[in-house]
Amino acid sequence: MTDVEKRPSRAPVPSGWEYAPAPEARDIVHIDERYGLYVGGEWLEAKEHYTTISPSSEEPLAEIAQAGPEEVATAVAAAREAAENGWAEISPSERAKYLFRIARILQERSREFAVLESLNGGKPIRESRDVDLPLAAAHFFYYAGWADKLEYAFPNRRPRPVGVAGQIIPWNFPLLMLAWKIAPALAAGNTVVLKPAETTPLTALLFCDVVRQAELPSGVVNIVTGDGRTGAELVRSEVDKIAFTGSTEVGKAIQRELAGTGKRLTLELGGKAANIIFDDCALDQAIEGIVNGIYFNQGHVCCAGSRLLVQESIYEQAVAKLKRRLKTLRVGDPLDKNTDVGAINSKQQLEKIRELVEAGEAEGAEIYQPPCRLPENGYWFAPTVFTNVAQSYRIAQEEIFGPVLSVLTFRTPEEAIEKANNTPYGLSAGVWTEKGSRILWMAGRLRAGVIWANTYNRFDPSSPFGGYKESGFGREGGRHGLEPYLEFE
Numbered sequence: 373m374t375d376v377e378k379r380p381s382r383a384p385v386p387s388g389w390e391y392a393p394a395p396e397a398r399d400i401v402h403i404d405e406r407y408g409l410y411v412g413g414e415w416l417e418a419k420e421h422y423t424t425i426s427p428s429s430e431e432p433l434a435e436i437a438q439a440g441p442e443e444v445a446t447a448v449a450a451a452r453e454a455a456e457n458g459w460a461e462i463s464p465s466e467r468a469k470y471l472f473r474i475a476r477i478l479q480e481r482s483r484e485f486a487v488l489e490s491l492n493g494g495k496p497i498r499e500s501r502d503v504d505l506p507l508a509a510a511h512f513f514y515y516a517g518w519a520d521k522l523e524y525a526f527p528n529r530r531p532r533p534v535g536v537a538g539q540i541i542p543w544n545f546p547l548l549m550l551a552w553k554i555a556p557a558l559a560a561g562n563t564v565v566l567k568p569a570e571t572t573p574l575t576a577l578l579f580c581d582v583v584r585q586a587e588l589p590s591g592v593v594n595i596v597t598g599d600g601r602t603g604a605e606l607v608r609s610e611v612d613k614i615a616f617t618g619s620t621e622v623g624k625a626i627q628r629e630l631a632g633t634g635k636r637l638t639l640e641l642g643g644k645a646a647n648i649i650f651d652d653c654a655l656d657q658a659i660e661g662i663v664n665g666i667y668f669n670q671g672h673v674c675c676a677g678s679r680l681l682v683q684e685s686i687y688e689q690a691v692a693k694l695k696r697r698l699k700t701l702r703v704g705d706p707l708d709k710n711t712d713v714g715a716i717n718s719k720q721q722l723e724k725i726r727e728l729v730e731a732g733e734a735e736g737a738e739i740y741q742p743p744c745r746l747p748e749n750g751y752w753f754a755p756t757v758f759t760n761v762a763q764s765y766r767i768a769q770e771e772i773f774g775p776v777l778s779v780l781t782f783r784t785p786e787e788a789i790e791k792a793n794n795t796p797y798g799l800s801a802g803v804w805t806e807k808g809s810r811i812l813w814m815a816g817r818l819r820a821g822v823i824w825a826n827t828y829n830r831f832d833p834s835s836p837f838g839g840y841k842e843s844g845f846g847r848e849g850g851r852h853g854l855e856p857y858l859e860f861e
């Protein structure tokens with residue numbers, strides 16, 4: 373007899389998807405009360421500090437150094453010295469060994485990093501544990517493999533390092549963005565000064581311990597914390613190259629600042645990606661792809677599928693299925709292993725999301741949010757879908773960078789292309805159809821750096837990532853990701 377048949381008639385039948393709390397223990401990670409700046413392999417005291425918090429509870433976590441002009445200059449000098457006195461000259465296979473070591477240490481300490489990432493950034497532990505950490509380690513492994521093969525990567529071109537790279541990263545994938553920046557730079561023989569985002573400095577500071585553990589020569593990696601002023605100082609400093617990921621607005625300001633200086637620049641900026649669903653797609657899989665496309669990491673993803681383009685013939689069915697799926701998303705404690713949607717990264721970002729959602733309602737779009745209880749403290753926003761959206765609405769044009777999806781419709785592939793490309797951005801897109809020929813037809817016409825077919829938000833270190841138009845220029849990942857850190861004779 374099966375278990376079901378054996379159940380006594382009075383036993384309660386499970387009625388819903390209730391989950392018991394499954395919190396990840398946070399005592400695996402030690403957080404210092406106060407951090408300095410990691411410069412030349414030592415901790416340098418700063419004059420000013422600010423408090424970093426946990427966005428899910430607003431609990432203060434640590435005092436973080438605010439690096440000023442002098443401190444940034446000291447960090448750049450340390451990186452310069454390391455570049456000129458050894459790192460660039462060291463044998464490429466030795467460089468590879470350090471990168472392999474860093475990758476392995478990240479794997480070994482991944483739980484500690486994952487907890488800290490969720491604590492400081494608000495993202496669900498499921499994502500930091502299963503996406504951010506494995507991908508960060510994979511980037512170091514991948515570029516470790518290139519370090520002694522640069523002549524093969526660029527045959528007959530005699531590559532050499534650019535020198536000192538200034539790297540400025542955002543708060544949505546703090547450790548992963550650090551890996552995207554540091555791994556190719558080091559593999560190519562550069563030294564770096566990296567500034568993490570103001571709200572999420574803790575995993576970058578823990579990474580300094582990995583650098584120490586890997587016995588990386590002093591000054592090869594320097595970490596300066598602070599707000600946008602520190603970033604601006606780094607841009608003005610004596611670096612040879614700037615690599616920036618963040619908003620289009622700041623990207624443009626950096627480009628203006630660097631014009632005529634001869635410093636190299638790569639920009640990875642915002643996006644407003646179209647996720648395009650044709651009526652012949654596997655709809656249930658597409659619904660999962662839509663959810664992963666926009667609610668992954670609370671929608672704090674530059675390549676998020678924030679505009680859903682649905683073929684008109686399946687519109688009703690797709691929206692009904694999507695709403696039903698939204699009801700099963702669990703919003704809450706980022707450290708709970710069952711959580712799907714965590715906290716919004718900062719108060720400022722929450723205000724921006726609210727402003728754009730209000731604009732969407734005022735312009736006439738129809739809002740849907742599943743019933744969910746949001747925690748009292750911290751910064752939260754329920755997963756949101758807008759239907760009845762016109763192309764001209766702000767929610768269809770501007771990057772919201774939150775868990776908010778705008779649904780539009782189309783009739784023909786040509787119309788889908790026109791609508792998808794009707795944005796100042798060009799970072800990513802998704803296509804869902806069972807026809808391979810249609811995928812290729814669409815991919816050839818979509819103006820986006822990354823196009824996913826029958827999947828979304830998939831990342832791999834060997835695959836180049838970057839944008840067109842206001843989404844920036846330069847590629848990260850793959851062999852292409854080495855080029856911005858090399859000069860060719």
Ligand code: NDP
Nearest residue numbers: 541542568569570599600603604618619622641642674773
């Ligand atoms: P920013 O572009 O301001 O932040 C990105 C990084 O640049 C941070 O380290 C930031 O420091 C630093 N920075 C800020 N001002 C300057 C400056 N003048 N010169 C050099 N560096 C600077 O993004 P926000 O955090 O303000 O987010 C605003 C919007 O940007 C979001 O709502 C989203 O739309 C978009 N965004 C896009 C990202 C992407 O991956 N494409 C990532 C993050 C945001 P600090 O953190 O201290 O301000």
